[in-house]
Amino acid sequence: MTMSTALLTDHYELTMLQAALRSGAAHRRAVFEVFARHLPGGRRYGVVAGTGRVLDELERFRFGPDEIDFLRERRVVDEETLGFLADYRFSGGIHGYREGDLYFPASPIMIVEGTFAEAVLLETLILSILNHDCAIASAASRMVNAAGARPIIEMGSRRTHEQAAVAAARAAYLAGFASTSNLQAGRAYGIPTAGTAAHAFTLLHDSEHQAFEAQIASLGPDTTLLVDTYDVPEAVRTAVELAGEKLGAVRIDSGDLAAAAQEVREQLDALGAFHTRVLVTSDLDEYAIAALAAAPVDGYGVGTSLVTGSGVPTAALVYKLVARETRTGKLEPVAKRSVGKPSRGGLKHAYRLLDEFGHYETELVSTSGLVPAGGVPLLTELVRDGEIVGREPLAEARGRHAEALTRLPQDALHLVRGYAAIPTEFT
Amino acid sequence: MTMSTALLTDHYELTMLQAALRSGAAHRRAVFEVFARHLPGGRRYGVVAGTGRVLDELERFRFGPDEIDFLRERRVVDEETLGFLADYRFSGGIHGYREGDLYFPASPIMIVEGTFAEAVLLETLILSILNHDCAIASAASRMVNAAGARPIIEMGSRRTHEQAAVAAARAAYLAGFASTSNLQAGRAYGIPTAGTAAHAFTLLHDSEHQAFEAQIASLGPDTTLLVDTYDVPEAVRTAVELAGEKLGAVRIDSGDLAAAAQEVREQLDALGAFHTRVLVTSDLDEYAIAALAAAPVDGYGVGTSLVTGSGVPTAALVYKLVARETRTGKLEPVAKRSVGKPSRGGLKHAYRLLDEFGHYETELVSTSGLVPAGGVPLLTELVRDGEIVGREPLAEARGRHAEALTRLPQDALHLVRGYAAIPTEFT
Structure with a gap:
């Protein structure tokens, strides 16, 4: 270079x-x-x-x-x-x-x-x-429209050329995305960066309980816990048990996102975690985002479809x-x-x-x-x-x-x- | 950066x-x-x-x-x-x-x-x-297969992120492309680079005749002349008139490439330019290349579909x-x-x-x-x-x-x- x-x-x-x-x-x-x-x-x-x-x-x-x-x-x-x-x-x-x-x-x-x-x-x-x-940016704009008031995190760096990823984060932010996972985009363009943990973090520990405990101890209860490594209801129960009502968010990255978001929302509410947000990721594009409009989702993460211009x-x-x-x-x-x-x-x-x-x-x-x-x-x-x-x-x-x-x-x-x-x- | x-x-x-x-x-x-x-x-x-x-x-x-x-x-x-x-x-x-x-x-x-x-x-x-x-590389390999013994020039830099373009040229060469238009790929990876002129060069001059004359004077008769700015048969006639039988190649960048290649080949042969090659470009992908197998084409240039992985x-x-x-x-x-x-x-x-x-x-x-x-x-x-x-x-x-x-x-x-x-x- x-x-x-x-x-x-x-x-x-x-x-x-x-x-x-x-x-x-x-x-x-x-x-x-x-x-x-x-x-x-x-x-x-x-x-x-x-x-x-x-x-x-x-x-x-x-x-x-x-x-x-x-x-x-x-x-x-x-x-x-x-x-x-x-x-x-x-x-x-x-x-x-x-x-x-x-x-x-x-x-x-x-x-x-x-x-x-x-x-x-x-x-x-x-x-x-x-x-x-x-x-x-043209693809991102459609996603932002589909998401309405809900924020979208750009997280496509792993799916495109390493320098294109930085430019993609910039274009997405310009079109209305809330933040990016890409640290260089944060440095070069002042875009807010976001992210907490992947499945590897849960798998690294001897149990999900230990992983969540470690994450909360280090990043605070306001963190986002990834709840679909093993069993989602079990993970949500553990998450609220450990972080309490102050748990920032849970992220669901697989399965039927609309159904899962509904179930998780109900479970969170039943546990008293009314302010814990539900974030969804997993091959979202503008159509999938639009299809989730009625689901109790608080934010989206979009990767592949953003950096590839959604077709x-x-x-x-x-x-x-x-x-x-x-x-x-x-x-x-x-x-x-x-x-x-x-x-x-x-x-x-x-x-x-x-x-x-x-x-x-x-x-x-x-x-x-x-x-x-x-x-x-x-x-x-x-x-x-x-x-x-x-x-x-x-x-x-x-x-x-x-x-x-x-x-x-x-x-x-x-x-x-x-x-x-x-x-x-x-x- | x-x-x-x-x-x-x-x-x-x-x-x-x-x-x-x-x-x-x-x-x-x-x-x-x-x-x-x-x-x-x-x-x-x-x-x-x-x-x-x-x-x-x-x-x-x-x-x-x-x-x-x-x-x-x-x-x-x-x-x-x-x-x-x-x-x-x-x-x-x-x-x-x-x-x-x-x-x-x-x-x-x-x-x-x-x-x-x-x-x-x-x-x-x-x-x-x-x-x-x-x-x-996976897309490029299919194109190389479809092209058989005919060489393909990678020319997609203008259709992808400027640094991704360099990596794309490398991946295409690895998969069997003959050369690239991208100069940085030439420098960074030693890939042969190629290219002669765009339509702008013909349009810049007062006539196609003057443009071809200038190109031949500077790049030699072995150059590739772009013949579809105005009228293809007229351009081919002018090209051979100016460069003679030693004309390296003509490039066709629009229209029905199979039909145009056939007509141009016949015209070149009639003019005695038996060794002048016919190159075609214009939104080619592996399917279009395969469809040109029976046409008298000597080489392809591929841009957009290469750098976007052909879908x-x-x-x-x-x-x-x-x-x-x-x-x-x-x-x-x-x-x-x-x-x-x-x-x-x-x-x-x-x-x-x-x-x-x-x-x-x-x-x-x-x-x-x-x-x-x-x-x-x-x-x-x-x-x-x-x-x-x-x-x-x-x-x-x-x-x-x-x-x-x-x-x-x-x-x-x-x-x-x-x-x-x-x-x-x-x-």
Whole structure:
């Protein structure tokens, strides 16, 4: 692992750079746009996430001596290109949707302007981050909706790449999860971390009684005890016997969670532990969470389905050249004509139109500079002349997302597959 | 990002450690086992991948001053536990299946022995790496089978987390991919990297003719020209006109790839470019590759479906305590009884039984020390007394995997969903 992010890049970006330096076109002004042709998996909306990480990694996108040496040894590009890379610093501009905001098909969620040479190099890094983080946040948002007021702990680190786990925790928190199991996410992003014990802790001791006793002695009666290692009713009895009414929570990680939660709640109440919470985990996704809405559950832990985007592990975002300078110095829209992969040329503006109740009605994508009446501008400045100007605390993105959900048409929050919640119109 | 991997860990590992230090059970000898209860997605076999990365990251699993400060500030664990962590160095032993080998349900692909305290801490890191890398390699292996002798370029970096992309390239290469687009994978693991140009390069220039001319001038006639930006036949004509018969390859990235490949091949032959290869990309997975077997295609590029495990983005591997020392110093098997989540206690040995033709017949998992007649031992020593002893070049794992596939029952290489290719038996 290296601090430089410059080699998190596809080989072809550098060969394109080399050929464009040779032809002279490398120095033409260019506009690249990140957008999704569709929302995969029948999702009704996407969640913008990863913007802050793009800014962090852009700062570390430098070809130092180690990177240059590797490229030279492997003959990836020629000496002229290596010279360009050694001096490389993005000096252009980036606008983007605000993190936590929603997006729809063709929403220009990030626009990169600069010379072709400097902007083309960022394709891989930007897409890697946004495709991952938007996919996770989009799934997380549905889970948060399904959970209503009940908190969700993100606990998927063990099911995804060790660094992706940290980014997934960030995306989940942004979308409304309460906390994460991932300690590095706690350190890097200030996200609350949570967790108490696994089955191994109970199995380690000579009896469940001894394990619970040890946990309570060390972590206090307010801890969460895992009660399904052997027999759930027996474990709950032991738990309350040892911790008393102050027992924080019990966690159920197997079986029919709705039935088990009901039984455990009744047992806890019968034992006088009215304030002890019932937490459930075990392969939960947004549908399983929704199915537990009527069960006496106080919180959820979600792992696998969160970090894999609940069936949609990548967001289908692409990074396309939409305009470039001509030989005569004019900025001109461009678009390929490949079968089945439409893209629209031109530097875009984007606005969201609201109805009289403040609900989102239309996503307006425009190549003219005209601001539509009542349109809320969606693009904000993130990088100006190579300097990062769009940083914000993660909490702001989290608040923005919570607010955005209140403005969606009500039916967009249902879990059924469908079309985008609002139409995208082009002018 | 930090060089230490210690915080790539779930909060509950540390609270378990604290409680076990308090109860004294932390110092009991313990055996943890990594296995899959099932092969997700109807896969017939799994591919062991990530072992080398586990060893690399284990070496960097140290709680330095920064990590300790964070844990103290956030009150994750108490001072006694912080003291233990500051001195932490894994001093136990790890055995595992060799990288590139196959696995089946209940195969003990990694066994970690040490005190509970030192072994429990590694759960998250080991599972993150193995769940990701095994999932990718298992999908990649099916693609390589489907492609037969034709090479596949891994080009999925833009569709997954930026660091997961590097690991995915490694897993794909291990499973038989020819090369990757990811430059960091080239640097970190010596994997051949490949790539020439995207549509943006053609769109940048005033005409496709100028773009191809620039690319050939810079990268030579042996380059790969992307021919579907505008009109494929027109592009192929231009390509051969400019590069001549020495044109390396053309790439088609949209449309009906079988039909397009056929047309392009005929056109190339008519133009005398008999040796120019036809490469296809565009949402390929193992099924699409298989469907192109009869088409005149010389190579594939695979992105999204590779890095997302082709529908199975995580390998369902778990890390379970299977044995621990009792109060009297005896190592005793343990297993939880949670509904629907079976696990078998005891320190395991594993052997593969072959039929008279050298094909795999049975996966034998045993808790006795008896070596079955003709059984090939599957577990090798990776870490002894905390020292890494099981490192090997990636090329060895790649060769091992290629050989292992020749020993599978023939029907296991079909793409249809089914049961594990060979049964797992327990003694």
